Amino acid sequence: MLQSPKLLNPAQVCNALDITPGNVKRLTMGGYLEVKGQLQFKNGLMNLFNSEQVEILIPKMPRIKQSWERSDNNRYGANRLASTRQQEHKSFQYMMKLKENYFNEIEHFPTTEKELLEACFYLYHLNHYAKAGNPYLYDLKELVLRSFVRSHLNKNNLLKVHFIEGDNKMLLCPNCKAKAEDRNLSYVEYLEKTGGCPACAREYKYYSLYEFIIAYRDYLFCFHTPYKTAKRWFDRTHLPPHKNSPRREGAYAFGRAIYNAEARAVELLEVVQKLQDFLAAYGIKPLIETKRLNAARV
Template sequence: MLTISEVAAKFNISNQQVHELVNYGYLSVARVNRSENKSITYLFSEDDVLQLDVPSVLAEIRDAPRQNLKQQAHLQKEFTKAKGVMNYFDNLLDTASAIPEGELLIICYYLLHLNHYAKTYEEHRDYLYKLKNQTLQKMFQLYPDYIKTQYLDGPDRVKVWLCEDCKENARNSGISYNSYVKKDLACLKCTVQLLEPKYYSLIEFFIQMANYRFIFHLPHQIAARWVKNIGEMKQGVRK
């Protein structure tokens, strides 16, 4: 692995020019090291470096200044954002090492990202939500004094049969019957069957440590398998 200075020395260019190769996407960072003073060091694969035609690439960068300025501004923004994330994580680790419930703080941090991935990657959603449920259950068992719960009352699960007028309105609007129902356009003449009361209710888990606060939710019917005394919880309404 090569540092920025080593790449610069290999091609007899400046460190700034190496940064330009990175900023404009010609040279990929293979690894990022953090020093004890939390500065960032880029490391590059020597194979990637040797495959790069540095003089030609630097010439391309010089020949498109306007486009490069926009690219540089975008990459600088992304770098600042990434650095902010790393600083946040560093501060979180420092806090975790200084408080008794530090392990819980780190678990919450990763669970927050797991929850985000579950919403983003549909192909892994079932597995990730199952893992989220298992993690919250274990947290609830090990750290009950740090977790506050609340029941959030949600709407019922129903099936709607549209009346003839609403069916005609849906067809005239060019939308499916299901979409018409989801948009809450059904009228009082439509037939509504109750399938499961309070189906969309949630159990909320609130965790606060030091300057960090986390809120997680599970469907009521899933959390009820291991959360006791739900009727005695603080009650709220799902928004």
């Protein structure tokens, strides 16, 4: 993806202003920062911001953060938030120690295993960033998972992939929608009772997905991606086996949104840069600019 050198993406803004993506949105909503452009990814839009406007904000951030704190204290209660901030600081320290220990432990592993586990660490956090309202990051997740398949599936014991079957997605036709409304039923209720009709649109295996398990020694990571996304990654003669799992309606909920202490300990710019460095070894070009604002000014 091409990005104008005068524009910064959310990861660059976070790094320049020492804030989390949630606070980038807060700056935007508060009128401090304007969206000056967007990049279209397969999975969503990425906002872009003027680098000069971001640079002007750098000396103003202490005052802005103080105003946020006062506003939050008035809204939620100073005593309650003081306890929350104290807990968040402890969580941040814990995350930093966990991160340090993790990389110290894998430092002397064989190169292949070390690089894979490092990528898994950052992919784990990328997934949390994506779930916090940044769906464009799923483009990067897909590239990383596909590189895992190409490099490790059926070649060693580091990666196992399973297929988890989910329901088909159905969209009621206009006639069935009218019938549902006549019977005072929601569209979901009508589908449950009637199953729709032949004219209703069906997206087969819409809620099915693939599960990727990376395991080495005491380390285990588990990632998921939709069937539609990854179905062409596999050799038809060696398709991933089905995993016995209870069938359920709708989507599977895996993962969570990133929380503030985690975002401070493992910055978005670091996550993107490390994963793109990992992909570079496979000849895959970067999706997202990671040049720091200070470096851009030199």
